Amino acid sequence: MTGIQEEKETGRLEAFSDGVFAIAITLLVLEIKAPSHESVQQHGLAHLLAALWPSYLAFFTSFITILVMWVNHHHIFTLIRRSDHAFLYLNGLLLFLVTFVPFPTSLLAEFLLDPDGKVAANLYTGTFLAISFAFNLLWRYAAKGKRLLAAGAKREEVDQISKLGRTGFPLYLAAFGASFVSESASIGICLLLALYFALRGWPIKT
Amino acid sequence: MTGIQEEKETGRLEAFSDGVFAIAITLLVLEIKAPSHESVQQHGLAHLLAALWPSYLAFFTSFITILVMWVNHHHIFTLIRRSDHAFLYLNGLLLFLVTFVPFPTSLLAEFLLDPDGKVAANLYTGTFLAISFAFNLLWRYAAKGKRLLAAGAKREEVDQISKLGRTGFPLYLAAFGASFVSESASIGICLLLALYFALRGWPIKT
Amino acid sequence: MTGIQEEKETGRLEAFSDGVFAIAITLLVLEIKAPSHESVQQHGLAHLLAALWPSYLAFFTSFITILVMWVNHHHIFTLIRRSDHAFLYLNGLLLFLVTFVPFPTSLLAEFLLDPDGKVAANLYTGTFLAISFAFNLLWRYAAKGKRLLAAGAKREEVDQISKLGRTGFPLYLAAFGASFVSESASIGICLLLALYFALRGWPIKT
Amino acid sequence: MTGIQEEKETGRLEAFSDGVFAIAITLLVLEIKAPSHESVQQHGLAHLLAALWPSYLAFFTSFITILVMWVNHHHIFTLIRRSDHAFLYLNGLLLFLVTFVPFPTSLLAEFLLDPDGKVAANLYTGTFLAISFAFNLLWRYAAKGKRLLAAGAKREEVDQISKLGRTGFPLYLAAFGASFVSESASIGICLLLALYFALRGWPIKT
DSSP states (O other): OOHHHHHHHHHHHHHHHHHHHHHHHHHGGGGSOOOOHHHHHHHOHHHHHHHTHHHHHHHHHHHHHHHHHHHHHHHHHTTBOOOOHHHHHHHHHHHHHHHHTHHHHHHHHHHTTSTTHHHHHHHHHHHHHHHHHHHHHHHHHHHGGGTTBOTTOOHHHHHHHHHHHHHHHHHHHHHHHHTTTOHHHHHHHHHHHHHHHHHHOOTTTO | OOHHHHHHHHHHHHHHHHHHHHHHHHHGGGGSOOOOHHHHHHHOHHHHHHHTHHHHHHHHHHHHHHHHHHHHHHHHHHHBOOOOHHHHHHHHHHHHHHHHTHHHHHHHHHHTTSTTHHHHHHHHHHHHHHHHHHHHHHHHHHHGGGTTBOTTOOHHHHHHHHHHHHHHHHHHHHHHHHTTTOHHHHHHHHHHHHHHHHHHOOTTTO | OOHHHHHHHHHHHHHHHHHHHHHHHHHGGGGSOOOOHHHHHHHOHHHHHHHTHHHHHHHHHHHHHHHHHHHHHHHHHTTBOOOOHHHHHHHHHHHHHHHHTHHHHHHHHHHTTSTTHHHHHHHHHHHHHHHHHHHHHHHHHHHGGGTTBOTTOOHHHHHHHHHHHHHHHHHHHHHHHHTTTOHHHHHHHHHHHHHHHHHHOOTTTO | OOHHHHHHHHHHHHHHHHHHHHHHHHHGGGGSOOOOHHHHHHHOHHHHHHHTHHHHHHHHHHHHHHHHHHHHHHHHHTTBOOOOHHHHHHHHHHHHHHHHTHHHHHHHHHHTTSTTHHHHHHHHHHHHHHHHHHHHHHHHHHHGGGTTBOTTOOHHHHHHHHHHHHHHHHHHHHHHHHTTTOHHHHHHHHHHHHHHHHHHOOTTTO
16 A cells, blocks of 8 residues: 555545544534523523523533544644554544533533432543543554554654543543542533643643 | 644644534524424414524524634635644634534524513624634734744735724624614624625735 | 645635535434334334335435535536635525525425425425525636636536536426425426436536 | 546545535434433433433444444545546435434334334344445446556455455345344344444455
């Protein structure tokens, strides 16, 4: 297989992944349900919109988390030059989990204030934990012995991505654990994690 | 980082953004709700379709506004050559607000003729105001000292985009202010603004 | 503006348009509503799925029509080399109508067998008529004096596309007219038109 | 038509197909319906989420099947260099069936445990059978006498793809046949088939 074909193949994989990320992130808004005419007549629209805050919180947290994941994906693929069969399906596992996000997001929006809110938070943080796990798997497969990396990829940069993955996973595990104690705390950790990854920037490139 | 890698990175950012714009603009139609069989038997389909005019107005206004935003985004990116971490997230903020648009659009469609229509108009115009603000932020960050611009970008063109942003923001602020007085007037301003930006063309390129 | 920038601009316009076409065509399936558990217990799933045939007909007709439109768009853009402000918004008008298609499709699926089925057929065929009109507008603007065409575009090919547009419009006008007399006949014309355009191929390229 | 234009045309066809695959695969999650507040108060969220397992099964099976189809499509297009009118519409037929998948998926999720579950399984496996058929059609058309293939495509690789198609079709036929006897068995075959195709890799490239 020539170098040109390889480039083309990775390009289509990135484009397909981008499509899935972009659609999943845009579908999130469908989980914010407009109040009914009856309830608006009773309580007023302003009041009901304010009461939808768990929906906004879930929407924002999921949006920023998916965005951070996309930026990571984007960053990782600047170092990846080749694709193989296993890599396609490890990427598929990641995309599977990303497309699932709107479901726990809608559960969290709906049931955060419910006595059963912890169950919604379990699934929500558990989904992010699984995504973090899939990301580690994907990166380790690609990076092991520079299997799929560009020849010129710097060891320092590769190591820092690996380290980022090793840091992220236990933090999401902590969020998952916290969801059994306090749903608010667990969502707070997810939100802080996403903001932290968004704001700190990548170690080398900044 | 080589010039080729930079080009590729901006390309993927544009593709992701295009995906989000395209999906958000296409999801708008889902907010037009078909009438039920019962109400059709009572009032007739033609009558009920005519009564859906607030939905069409909200659909059309949001569509043309997002389209204008996409054209702006498209135009700005012809001048941008580099991306960095902060820029990725400023673009993310813009996309966040764009994906949110279907929600206030559905509220406006549903409640424009309701006594609480002003609240829907507040959120609707407020969302556009926030988008206008995010656009200014994105552009200023990129354009400051030509941080991310092509070396050959003409000062005149850069200044005119900056000026456009400085003009758009107070006009959307006016629409937001008007929404507290008259919901129809505020929607009218948004529609006129989008049509104006669509029809006037870009200062230099025409 | 250099030739390379021009190519890039048209590329992003095509990508955005492709996104909108792809999303609109994929959202159509959401208009096929699964029957409820109650009705399945009463009538059986097989019976109810068979009774959904207006949904399948509307889904299939809209799918193939949007696909034909996309192939046309695709074909036209092989001849177009430049873009300008007016062209962006003429293309935007076309996309606006394409994103609208799921709504009349759902109305047709829901009300084809209703006494008010003609109203649904009016809107359905009227939407396709409007799309045909927008296509003519877009092409004429681009082709007039070869304004936006490649220098090497053959007159014969340009003329045949223009002729195709001039043929399609009165046929969709006939479908629209027929919808006031017989909803089935008008849908039949739309379906035959789409199949005809799909099967005949392009005059020169085959 | 020059080689560069041909490349560009296939590129846009792939991009459009990728968009449709990506959207169809991401829409699947919308078929998992969150339980209502009333039922959660009665039965508890954890219990209801566990009872949604047919939804997860249908979601996972459809996701992995569409992903395998996309990988196949991707693989086939690395060998295809040209496109023609018939090929565009054979690809369109494939995309039509792919966009249809969310509907039988939602039926299966909803009615798998219903006395009428077999009907849902008929449609579900029947859809995959039709997709397998369309894939064979598409590939045979492209590969016949290397009609649309790259001049350098190896006979061995071409033959192995043809063989894969000839193997897949009777297996999906078996799943369809099984759906008349046992819905669980037929879903199991679909899931195993997708996992098998996902895990075995492509004959030559691995």
